[in-house]
Amino acid sequence: MIELLPSSYIDRLKVGEIFARHAPLEVDLGCGDGSFLAALAALHPARNFLGVERLAGRVRSACYKARSLPNVRVLRIETTYAVSYLLPPASVSAFHFLFPDPWPKRRHHERRVFKPDFLDALINALAPGGLLHIATDQHDYFDEMVNLVHTRDELQVVPDPTGEFPATTFEKRFRNSGQPIYRLELRKISPVI
Numbered sequence: 781m782i783e784l785l786p787s788s789y790i791d792r793l794k795v796g797e798i799f800a801r802h803a804p805l806e807v808d809l810g811c812g813d814g815s816f817l818a819a820l821a822a823l824h825p826a827r828n829f830l831g832v833e834r835l836a837g838r839v840r841s842a843c844y845k846a847r848s849l850p851n852v853r854v855l856r857i858e859t860t861y862a863v864s865y866l867l868p869p870a871s872v873s874a875f876h877f878l879f880p881d882p883w884p885k886r887r888h889h890e891r892r893v894f895k896p897d898f899l900d901a902l903i904n905a906l907a908p909g910g911l912l913h914i915a916t917d918q919h920d921y922f923d924e925m926v927n928l929v930h931t932r933d934e935l936q937v938v939p940d941p942t943g944e945f946p947a948t949t950f951e952k953r954f955r956n957s958g959q960p961i962y963r964l965e966l967r968k969i970s971p972v973i
Contacts (some may be wrong), residue, residue, distance in 0.1 A: 812950070
């Protein structure tokens with residue numbers, strides 16, 4: 781596992797070169813300390829995993845946890861920028877958007893990442909049939925995300941998700957304190973015209 785230093789911050793990533801192989805790419809947006817990223821990559825060695833995180837300490841932790849996994853790379857950059865400008869169109873088989881910063885105070889809601897432009901970028905980067913996994917402990921933020929995705933014909937709710945995922949550090953903390961977890965899985969489809 782290595783921390784990814786792109787050759788350019790304005791050119792799209794060459795995913796096959798970064799991993800030195802072609803395999804389905806899953807992206808953990810805001811990978812935090814890397815616990816989820818490393819556990820998921822260990823479960824699926826035939827897939828490539830990219831962690832995106834802006835905080836240096838968390839990037840170091842993610843790199844350490846994934847140090848023995850050849851199918852993991854970690855990119856230190858803002859999530860919105862990575863999705864909007866660095867990920868090639870139709871290159872991602874799954875996004876994991878788990879427990880994003882909720883900015884719970886109403887006056888800070890404009891700082892929340894999940895907005896129309898971000899969703900447009902996610903849809904653009906998702907391959908046909910690609911998945912978007914969302915989880916949060918914030919009911920109001922979850923409602924905002926659900927309302928937004930329902931405005932898009934390219935995304936279809938997966939009614940009975942079958943994938944099992946390792947728990948993130950935040951998920952463990954929230955479950956231990958008895959907080960509910962809100963989840964949504966979406967699949968990119970071709971819109972009917």
